[in-house]
Structures are given as C-alpha cells and as structure tokens.
Amino acid sequence: xxxxxxxxxxxxxxxxxxxxxxxxxxxxxxxxxxxxxxxxxxxxxxxxxxxxxxxxxxxxxxxxxxxxxxxxxxxxxxxxxxxxxxxxxxxxxxxxxxxxxxxxxxxxxxxxxxxxxxxxxxxxxxxxxxxxxxxxxxxxxxxxxxxxxxxxxxxxxxxxxxxxxxxxxxxxxxxxxxxxxxxxxxxxxxxxxxxxxxxxxxxxxxxxxxxxxxxxxxxxxxxxxxxxxxxxxxxxxxxxxxxxxxxxxxxxxxxxxxxxxxxxxxxxxxxxxxxxxxxxxxxxxxxxxxxxxxxxxxxxxxxxxxxxxxxxxxxxxxxxxxxxxxxxxxxxxxxxxxxxxxxxxx
Amino acid sequence: xxxxxxxxxxxxxxxxxxxxxxxxxxxxxxxxxxxxxxxxxxxxxxxxxxxxxxxxxxxxxxxxxxxxxxxxxxxxxxxxxxxxxxxxxxxxxxxxxxxxxxxxxxxxxxxxxxxxxxxxxxxxxxxxxxxxxxxxxxxxxxxxxxxxxxxxxxxxxxxxxxxxxxxxxxxxxxxxxxxxxxxxxxxxxxxxxxxxxxxxxxxxxxxxxxxxxxxxxxxxxxxxxxxxxxxxxxxxxxxxxxxxxxxxxxxxxxxxxxxxxxxxxxxxxxxxxxxxxxxxxxxxxxxxxxxxxxxxxxxxxxxxxxxxxxxxxxxxxxxxxxxxxxxxxxxxxxxxxxxxxxxxxxxxxxxxxxxxxxxxxxxxxxxxxxxxxxxxxxxxxxxxxxxxxxxxxxxxxxxxxxxxxxxxxxxxxxxxxxxxxxxxxxxxxxxxxxxxxxxxxxxxxxxxxxxxxxxxxxxxxxxxxxxxxxxxxxxxxxxxxxxxxxxxxxxxxxxxxxxxxxxxxxxxxxxxxxxxxxxxxxxxxxxxxxxxxxxxxxxx
Numbered sequence: 001x002x003x004x005x006x007x008x009x010x011x012x013x014x015x016x017x018x019x020x021x022x023x024x025x026x027x028x029x030x031x032x033x034x035x036x037x038x039x040x041x042x043x044x045x046x047x048x049x050x051x052x053x054x055x056x057x058x059x060x061x062x063x064x065x066x067x068x069x070x071x072x073x074x075x076x077x078x079x080x081x082x083x084x085x086x087x088x089x090x091x092x093x094x095x096x097x098x099x100x101x102x103x104x105x106x107x108x109x110x111x112x113x114x115x116x117x118x119x120x121x122x123x124x125x126x127x128x129x130x131x132x133x134x135x136x137x138x139x140x141x142x143x144x145x146x147x148x149x150x151x152x153x154x155x156x157x158x159x160x161x162x163x164x165x166x167x168x169x170x171x172x173x174x175x176x177x178x179x180x181x182x183x184x185x186x187x188x189x190x191x192x193x194x195x196x197x198x199x200x201x202x203x204x205x206x207x208x209x210x211x212x213x214x215x216x217x218x219x220x221x222x223x224x225x226x227x228x229x230x231x232x233x234x235x236x237x238x239x240x241x242x243x244x245x246x247x248x249x250x251x252x253x254x255x256x257x258x259x260x261x262x263x264x265x266x267x268x269x270x271x272x273x274x275x276x277x278x279x280x281x282x283x284x285x286x287x288x289x290x291x292x293x294x295x296x297x298x299x300x301x302x303x304x305x306x307x308x309x310x311x312x313x314x315x316x317x318x319x320x321x322x323x324x325x326x327x328x329x330x331x332x333x334x335x336x337x338x339x340x341x342x343x344x345x346x
Numbered sequence: 347x348x349x350x351x352x353x354x355x356x357x358x359x360x361x362x363x364x365x366x367x368x369x370x371x372x373x374x375x376x377x378x379x380x381x382x383x384x385x386x387x388x389x390x391x392x393x394x395x396x397x398x399x400x401x402x403x404x405x406x407x408x409x410x411x412x413x414x415x416x417x418x419x420x421x422x423x424x425x426x427x428x429x430x431x432x433x434x435x436x437x438x439x440x441x442x443x444x445x446x447x448x449x450x451x452x453x454x455x456x457x458x459x460x461x462x463x464x465x466x467x468x469x470x471x472x473x474x475x476x477x478x479x480x481x482x483x484x485x486x487x488x489x490x491x492x493x494x495x496x497x498x499x500x501x502x503x504x505x506x507x508x509x510x511x512x513x514x515x516x517x518x519x520x521x522x523x524x525x526x527x528x529x530x531x532x533x534x535x536x537x538x539x540x541x542x543x544x545x546x547x548x549x550x551x552x553x554x555x556x557x558x559x560x561x562x563x564x565x566x567x568x569x570x571x572x573x574x575x576x577x578x579x580x581x582x583x584x585x586x587x588x589x590x591x592x593x594x595x596x597x598x599x600x601x602x603x604x605x606x607x608x609x610x611x612x613x614x615x616x617x618x619x620x621x622x623x624x625x626x627x628x629x630x631x632x633x634x635x636x637x638x639x640x641x642x643x644x645x646x647x648x649x650x651x652x653x654x655x656x657x658x659x660x661x662x663x664x665x666x667x668x669x670x671x672x673x674x675x676x677x678x679x680x681x682x683x684x685x686x687x688x689x690x691x692x693x694x695x696x697x698x699x700x701x702x703x704x705x706x707x708x709x710x711x712x713x714x715x716x717x718x719x720x721x722x723x724x725x726x727x728x729x730x731x732x733x734x735x736x737x738x739x740x741x742x743x744x745x746x747x748x749x750x751x752x753x754x755x756x757x758x759x760x761x762x763x764x765x766x767x768x769x770x771x772x773x774x775x776x777x778x779x780x781x782x783x784x785x786x787x788x789x790x791x792x793x794x795x796x797x798x799x800x801x802x803x804x805x806x807x808x809x810x811x812x813x814x815x816x817x818x819x820x821x822x823x824x825x826x827x828x829x830x831x832x833x834x835x836x837x838x839x840x841x842x843x844x845x846x847x848x849x850x851x852x853x854x855x856x857x858x859x860x861x862x863x864x865x866x867x868x869x870x871x872x873x874x875x876x877x878x879x880x881x882x883x884x885x886x
Binding site for chain 1: 864
C-alpha cells in the first residue's frame with residue numbers, strides 16, 4: 001500500500017473541486033489588483049522615463065529637472081522641422097530674421113522643465129509635516145499618557161475618526177474660507193501648510209499613538225518609581241523609544257500630503273509662477289507667496305492642454321517624477337517599518 | 347504641598363533639610379509645571395475637535411448666504427416674467443423632443459429600406475417622401491408658438507436687465523454711503539422697476555398666444571389624423587407610439603393656458619422654495635443669459651453613480667483579496683502582497699486621473715467598439731471620459747482601503763473559531779465562507795462604507811475622467827447609463843471655485859455643495875462606526 005493510497009488521502013470530489021475553484025477566484029482577484037496597479041505604474045514609468053532620462057551622458061534630462069516651464073513652439077523653417085522652447089525661439093528669431101513670420105504651433109508648458117514645481121512640493125510637504133507632526137505628536141502624548149477614559153476622550157477620538165473621513169476638497173474649501181479669505185493670507189504657502197497639516201493630522205495622531213503605546217509600561221513605571229515627574233518620564237523614557245516609530249509611520253502621511261491636489265488648488269498652488277520661492281524682497285513675504293506644485297501641475301498639463309506627441313512628453317515626465325517621489329517615500333516608510341518592527345521587540 | 351517652606355522651618359532648619367526628597371514646586375496661576383505641561387498636551391488633543399468645528403463654521407459662514415440670494419434669484423425669475431415665458435418655452439421644447447423622435451424614426455426606416463430590403467438610397471428616400479411630408483408638417487406647426495416665445499424672451503430679458511442694473515446702482519450707492527461720500531451717493535439715480543407696467547406687453551400677449559395655440563392644436567390634430575405608412579411592422583409600432591405621445595402632448599395644452607392665466611408676478615417666493623430648489627433642483631446652470639439654476643441633484647447623482655460603479659468593482663476584488671491573503675495565501679505571499687497593495691494606495695489620485703485621460707479612456711472606448719462585445723449595455727460608445735472610466739480608476743483607489751480594513755477585520759476573528767470549525771470536519775472553504783467571513787462581517791461592511799467615503803470624496807480622478815457634463819444620465823436604457831459623462835460634487839467645486847466672484851450666489855452655492863459633501867462623509871463615517879459597534883459578534 002503506497003502513501004497516496006491510504007484511507008485519509010485527499011479525494012478529488014465535487015466539494016474539493018469547488019473549493020479549488022473558489023480559492024482560485026480569490027487568488028485571481030488579488031493578482032488582478034496587483035496587475036492593475038502595476039499597469040498604471042509601468043505605463044507611467046515606461047513613457048515618463050523617456051522624458052527624464054536621456055541616452056547620452058549625463059543620462060538625466062537636466063533641462064527638465066532644473067528649469068521652469070515654457071511654451072513649446074513647433075514650426076517648419078527652410079524645410080526643416082524645429083521644436084523650441086520660448087526663450088530659444090526668441091533667440092532663434094533674432095539670428096534668423098526670416099523666422100519671425102513663420103507659422104508656428106504653440107503648446108503652453110510643454111517645453112522647459114518642472115523645477116519650480118519640485119521646489120514648491122518640497123516646501124509644502126516640509127512645512128505642513130512640521131506642523132502636523134508637532135500637533136499630532138503632542139495630541140498623541142496626551143491621549144496615551146495623560147488622558148483618563150471619559151466622555152472628553154471619547155469625543156476627541158470621535159473627532160479624529162471623523163476628521164479622517166472628511167474629503168480633501170472640503171479641506172480645500174475650509175482652507176480657502178479660513179486662511180485665504182478670513183485671515184487674508186491670500187493664496188500662500190502658509191495657507192497651504194495649515195490646510196494640508198489639518199488634513200493629515202488624523203494619520204499622524206493614529207501613527208504616533210500606536211508607537212507610544214508600543215513602549216512597554218515598565219519603562220514608565222521604572223522612571224516614576226525613581227521619583228521622576230510625569231513629564232520627565234515621558235521625555236526621557238517614552239519619547240526616545242517611540243520617536244523612530246512615529247517618524248516612520250508618519251512618512252505615509254507625507255506621501256498623502258505630497259499626493260493631494262484638491263486642498264492646495266485654492267490655497268497654495270499657482271498655475272504658473274516665474275519666480276522661485278526664495279526670490280522675495282522681504283523675508284516675511286516668503287510665507288505669503290503661492291508656489292507651483294507637482295500634483296497641480298499634472299492636473300494643469302493633463303486637462304488644459306491638448307493631448308499629442310509634443311505635450312505627452314511633459315505630461316508623462318511630470319507624472320513620472322511625481323510618482324517617483326511619492327513611491328520613494330512610500331517604499332521608505334514600508335521598509336523602515338518592517339525593520340523597526342524587527343528591531344524593537346520588548 | 348502648598349507652602350514650600352513651613353514656618354516651623356525657621357526655628358529648626360535642620361529638620362527640613364534632613365528630609366531627603368524635598369520637592370520645590372514652582373507655581374504659575376495655581377498650576378504646577380506638570381499641570382501646565384499636561385494642559386498644553388491636552389490643548390493639542392483638542393485641535394482635532396477645533397478643526398472639525400472650524401470646518402463646519404467656515405462652510406456655513408460662506409455658504410449660508412446662498413439661500414437668501416437664491417430666493418432673490420427666484421423672485422426675480424418670477425417678477426421679470428421669466429417664469430411666465432418658460433411655461434410656453436417648455437411647450438415648444440417638448441415639441442422639439444417629439445420631432446427628434448420623428449427624425450430618429452426616419453433614420454431607422456431608411457436603414458431598414460437600404461440595408462434589409464437592399465434598395466438604393468434615392469429609391470429609399472423617394473419611398474419615404476410621404477413620411478417626410480408628415481414630419482415636415484408636424485415640425486412646422488410649432489412656428490407661431492415659437493415666434494411668440496422669442497418675442498416674449500426679449501421682453502423678459504429686458505426687464506431682468508433693468509432690474510439687475512438697478513441692483514448694481516443700489517450697491518454702488520450703498521458703498522458710496524459707507525465711504526461717507528453723500529453727495530456722490532445722491533447723484534446715483536435709481537428708478538425703481540415698476541414690474542406691473544413692465545410686464546404689460548408680456549401679459550398682453552396672452553390672446554395672441556391663445557390664437558397661436560389654437561392654430562397649433564388644429565394643425566397637429568390634422569397632421570396626426572393621417573399618419574403615413576411605414577415599411578415594417580416594427581416601425582409602424584414606433585409610429586403608433588409616436589402618435590400616442592403626440593396626443594398626450596396635445597392634452598397638456600389646456601394646462602399651459604391655465605398656468606398662464608393664473609400666473610401672478612406678485613406672488614411671493616416662499617423661503618423654503620429656495621432650499622428645495624437647491625436640494626431637489628434637477629438643473630445646475632450657471633452664467634446663462636436667461637436664468638441660473640443651482641440644483642444639486644445632477645451633481646449628487648453623478649457622484650453617487652461613479653461611486654457605485656467603483657464599489658461594484660472594488661468590493662469583490664478588495665474583499666476577495668483580503669480573504670485570500672488572510673485565509674489562503676502562504677506566509678511568503680502575504681509578506682509580498684500586503685506591501686504591494688499598500689503601495690497602490692500611495693499612487694496619487696491626480697496621477698491616476700492622468701492615466702485615465704491618457705490611456706484608460708481611450709482603451710475602454712476601443713474595447714467597447716469590438717463587435718463581440720456589442721451585447722454589453724451601452725457599448726459601443728463614443729465619449730472617452732464617462733462614468734465607467736472614472737469608476738474603474740476610483741475602484742483602484744477604493745481597493746486598498748477596503749482590503750486593509752477587511753483584512754484587519756478577518757484577522758480579528760479568534761483562532762478558536764477556525765479550529766472549532768475544522769474539528770467538526772468542515773473544509774477550508776466552508777470554514778472561510780461560513781465561519782470566518784460571517785464573524786467579521788460587521789468589519790467588512792464598515793470597510794466597504796469607508797471605501798465609499800473615500801471614493802465619494804475623491805476629487806482629481808472624477809474631475810479629470812468623469813466627463814464633466816452636468817446632466818442626470820438617461821436611465822431608460824438600463825445599465826447603459828455607465829457610458830454617459832457626468833459631473834460630480836467634488837468635481838464642480840474644484841472646477842468652478844477658481845473662477846467665481848467672491849460673495850456671489852455661485853460662490854456660495856459651491857460652499858453649500860461642499861457642506862453637503864461634508865455632511866455626507868460624516869454620515870458615512872458615522873454609519874461605519876455604528877455598524878462595527880452594533881453588530882460585532884462577541885468574541886472571546
């Protein structure tokens with residue numbers, strides 16, 4: 001009697017076949033999701049890489065990454081076809097006076113680069129995350145260390161839960177109504193910072209609370225037993241151990257802040273702006289200027305200009321750079337979290 | 347604890363010093379440092395409540411003026427006689443709809459003759475000559491009524507313009523007075539609009555309209571009495587349906603006349619009408635020369651349909667994947683797939699929207715034009731950006747949310763449930779579907795609800811991919827509505843907010859839409875929490 005022939009061997013009856021079928025359905029659902037996500041990702045990487053990278057040294061399209069957007073002019077001159085950015089075209093017209101009358105097709109934002117957008121996005125993310133981390137960590141400290149369960153705390157938690165569900169465009173409206181109009185900050189970095197900070201606040205609070213809770217009780221009790229005050233305990237025995245966790249989990253919040261378009265549409269983003277953010281007359285003006293931002297730029301170039309071969313380069317290029325930045329942040333967060341989980345085991 | 351150094355210490359200083367732990371507490375307004383720190387943190391915890399309150403406050407603050415302004419808007423609509431003209435206009439428009447039905451019928455007949463019967467085009471056209479005569483007579487009959495409409499339109503528009511100019515002047519005077527320039531303010535001449543006098547030509551047109559209407563009715567009845575013959579029974583049936591529709595249409599004429607006779611511009615617009623016109627209004631029409639309407643229904647329906655399509659796709663996929671990863675997959679697969687799906691969650695929505703414009707819209711349209719797919723309702727279609735495109739992309743946004751939360755819910759089912767089920771001889775499939783899933787059903791439902799909240803509040807994808815046509819889709823063709831473009835609540839705010847004048851009725855209407863969106867999202871959240879708490883099976 002061989003092994004496959006024993007009494008309890010799995011029989012391939014109808015029930016077992018049905019089981020296999022259903023499990024395959026679930027499996028294909030899972031992989032269909034991954035395939036869809038992968039398709040979006042690969043499409044943008046494949047087409048966008050053509051804009052961002054070049055075949056010759058230095059292999060990176062520095063113009064695209066370091067210059068401001070310009071209009072693209074496409075024209076035929078003396079039998080040859082030219083594609084030029086705004087400034088280049090003007091210089092060309094000076095050297096070739098005959099070119100002044102040539103018939104051109106122009107596409108806005110399709111030449112030049114996206115440097116101001118990258119700068120703007122970084123500024124928005126850094127500012128709003130600073131605010132959100134400060135508020136969020138402090139709130140989480142109160143919730144885990146000080147608060148006693150009661151009506152007030154339940155109310156706070158309810159508010160956090162509900163805040164997490166508010167649509168981002170509503171945050172945009174709120175930011176517009178409060179910061180831009182009521183406070184009179186106009187479309188500015190500051191208005192964008194606060195709008196985005198309030199939007200990620202629930203994410204940061206939840207992440208911070210989790211890391212604070214994962215610090216063992218013994219750490220606190222030991223410190224208190226030695227006569228330290230509550231604050232001394234938190235400062236020396238809780239926060240240092242929770243901080244790495246807080247920061248890594250909050251990176252996911254950074255990805256969300258960087259990726260949102262709706263809240264900054266009316267609070268911080270300009271369609272186009274010639275000056276870079278540090279070109280301000282007074283230092284105080286820095287906070288009260290609008291900036292260009294990558295997500296908003298993608299919206300503008302994908303909805304306000306026609307789709308063709310010339311515009312596609314800047315569309316895919318911007319999407320690629322943006323997706324790359326967000327993907328880097330997200331990957332960093334996921335990897336760091338796994339490492340951290342393995343390192344801190346109490 | 348109250349006094350740092352007790353008075354007794356003066357006589358015996360050594361006694362106090364000898365006590366090893368002597369805390370000196372600094373006090374500020376009766377609070378120790380620790381209390382201050384605690385209240386500082388407590389203050390930060392309050393921020394989320396404060397933000398939520400502020401959101402409500404600012405949405406209401408900017409939006410509340412809408413109802414007053416909309417009431418005035420509706421008041422002018424009545425006083426300037428626009429409402430009066432619209433009674434007749436609706437009649438003329440209904441006639442246009444009927445002529446469209448006729449031209450559709452002609453197209454079908456022509457196709458039938460050329461394709462099924464194989465006649466030449468000229469021949470077919472000649473065969474349809476009686477039908478053309480019938481359709482032509484039917485179409486021309488409306489002319490006198492239409493003439494009256496266009497005449498009256500001019501009159502009503504003139505009255506409205508006069509009123510608006512007057513309002514602007516009043517505003518100017520008010521501003522001048524506020525600045526203290528009394529003489530300039532007095533110089534602004536305001537002649538109040540005498541609606542009764544202005545409306546005279548409008549109301550005076552009633553006999554002419556009645557004559558025209560009588561003529562119209564006579565012509566239509568005469569035309570309908572002699573319908574032409576059509577080449578196929580199926581087409582004949584359609585013609586009969588048409589005559590029935592036309593008879594119904596004729597039957598509405600007396601009602602129009604009655605409405606016109608009973609109409610009175612002095613009738614006030616009740617305050618509730620401003621509210622119902624917003625909540626139940628089926629038209630969102632702005633910057634029109636005739637009359638602006640702010641009805642949220644088309645936007646709400648658009649948001650709802652897009653979300654429903656997204657959920658139909660996302661729920662089976664998300665929940666299926668969660669069951670697979672939690673119950674069936676190997677540990678290694680779990681470790682690979684979970685971060686990958688989290689990664690999908692990190693794809694920014696504007697990038698997905700761009701993907702929809704650049705790739706998916708076109709791809710789906712091409713797919714719809716394949717002949718082997720023509721049985722699918724609504725296929726083939728020509729609008730690249732529509733509910734389906736936006737719904738597919740939104741599904742990709744909802745899936746990670748649903749997956750993560752549903753997986754959590756499945757994970758919370760105690761091992762004992764599973765073990766007990768296996769011990770009773772149930773198979774893996776039976777255990778999964780009949781024990782694990784029902785035990786975590788409340789969690790899964792709330793995951794779906796939160797996915798809905800995520801989808802209904804999503805802006806960029808619908809703004810870029812839903813087609814942005816403000817209209818309630820046509821539900822008569824069944825599921826085919828998914829191939830129609832719509833506009834959504836989130837999309838309209840994002841699109842129009844940048845262009846409106848601050849403080850105008852349009853601006854306030856957008857804030858009201860935001861408020862509705864806010865309330866809807868709170869309700870969804872609330873329902874999700876309620877379900878988790880109420881239907882949770884006691885585990886333990």
